[in-house]
Amino acid sequence: MDHAAFILGSWIGTAVAVIAYAAWVLRRGRALSKHASTEEKPWT
Amino acid sequence: MSSVKSRRTIVVAVARKDLSIEWNSRILTNQVAPFAAIVMVMFAFALDNEGILQRVAPGLMWLATLFSMLIVVQRSFTVESADGALDALRVAGVDTGAIFVGKSLALMVQLFVLEVLLLATAVVLYGVEMTAVGLLEAFVTMVVATAGLGCVGTLYGGLAAGAKGRETLLPLLLLPVVAPVLIGATRATEAAFGSGGTAVSEGWPWIGLLAVFAVIFAVAGTVAFGPLVDE
Amino acid sequence: MDLTPRTNDESSVASKKKRRWIPIVMVVAAMSAGGVVVTKFLTSAIDYYCNVDEVGSRAGCEGDRRLRVQGIVEEGSVQQQDGGTSFVMVFNLEKIKVVYAGDPGGVFQECIPVVAHGRVVDGTFESDRIEVKHSNSYVEKNKTRLDTANEEAAACSVLEG
């Protein structure tokens, strides 16, 4: 594959950005929901 | 209708109050204007290269205007929220649309003074040469762009007034919104300066765009200032 | 200034309703005006390039200023010597010779549309920056079933076809 650094870089960069954001959202959700009552979590 | 007349008195009173506070504190002449001039000089240091300064002079002039505008807007609302003047006016039932127009006018006057100064700096420092029509075009650009900037600055300045960390928040709020003004005013001023071989006639459509921007935010500000700043 | 609380002097429902609509109508009108300005009057200012046949004829493409010119690299015209590149750019049957000090980047090759930045000097376009304008068709390489030597010719037929 020509220009592998650019191509893999763009794929991996995308993956890292999305995974980092998702991990942040999930961890924050878990940390906050520890202190939340059931009424504050209507999805449960 | 009598309310139209009373609204005009409010507009004039608010604008005059803001301008006289500025005049008495001399912040604009002693701090903001020197800041803008220093920005221009620093650009000249950084870009001291044959031909580059003349080509980028319009953009630098408007960038310096936007940076200075952040300071002026900040001041315009620090004065209000410091002694609760805005709340006092609102409680007294003064029309918020009129307050908006008055504060916008005061901001426009200050910005215009700054721009004239920056234009002169650009002409002297960057060796810009203009024709008579070009000068007229630069003047019209400044008037129309300032109208837009004044309205946006007042609307967003009001939103951020009293918010925590507004010094850092205001640029983040304001700069994206005024990006069209930066583009339009820079292109129109380029045409007026004739930088890069542009003709003066190429600037007028950009001025049209600036006018549209000013109208949108004047209307939106007059209507929305009250509800947005309220509560 | 009179700061006594005001009684609402325009309290009739009809006028209030009307006054709510006026600003919306004004904003919509201003936005449509903006749309017209941007799409009708600003096209030549926002357009990224002039085509080869428009140099000197279209407003904003005058020959005495810095230009971005678009055209297709003519087949067999690319010459590279002393680290510089020269080629002929063609569009709508008009041609212009381009000289560029360096090796154009991207996927530069014959028969591909390019945008050259620079000035016209004595009928030759002296360029200091060349960008390849990729078309919006994507063709599988294996489909043409040609060896690499013929690949550029294949690109030619694909792009012109």
Add this chain to the structure above:
Amino acid sequence: MTPNSGTGTSATRRLGVLVIVLVISLALFGLQFSAEDVVQGSTVRIMYVHVPSIWTAYIAFFLTAVCSGVYLSRRQRSLAWDRVAGASAEIGVLFVAVSLVTGSLWGRLTWGTYWVWDARLTSTAFLFITYVGYLAVRRLDGTHRQRARRSSVMALLAVLEIPLVHFSVNLWRSLHQDASVADPNAKVKLDGLMLFSLFLGLVTFTLLFVWLVLHRQRTMLLEDSFADRGLDVAIAERRNEAGVQ
């Protein structure tokens, strides 16, 4: 992991598994099975993340505008609409950023330059900073209702930029090429597996977006109710979080 910890439900977990499977197959099709382009070579593979990410951003900002419109138009204004709008805009900003970065890498290889100020690239950059401004407005002090009203008005105005960005390549001459699939002349200009890979990318990114929005708007609900309960709880939570790390 107990089923009720965090913001997940059995539905989001199933969706998450589906997204992971789709991402793996997208990588296989995009990086392995699909052919190289006759002009670009393997550079075309960047397209399978670049186009889906800007597509997702369009969907995200459109959803933000729809939710903002619903919020403003209902007599009984529900903050749930506002939270979905905010979550969606945040994820949209993420995907515009991804699209700008991957696009400029593609441009370096194909055009020979990372960035040019043509109509498409300029308007996309403008879209990006507008929504960064939108997120800044959401962070302003005030009640949740104030936040919702301010940001809703802004979202309804900002969404008008999307047609400008999308049709900028048709309205003006730009270095960026016209749309290949959503072409007004309705002639699809991609060969076989390339087209399939692109569509796979669109489906994958859209479902990924749905999953992210579901989680994000739930954490936003938690953030809002914590803010309502007052500072002391938030401080306790902070301390707890710091202890966990």
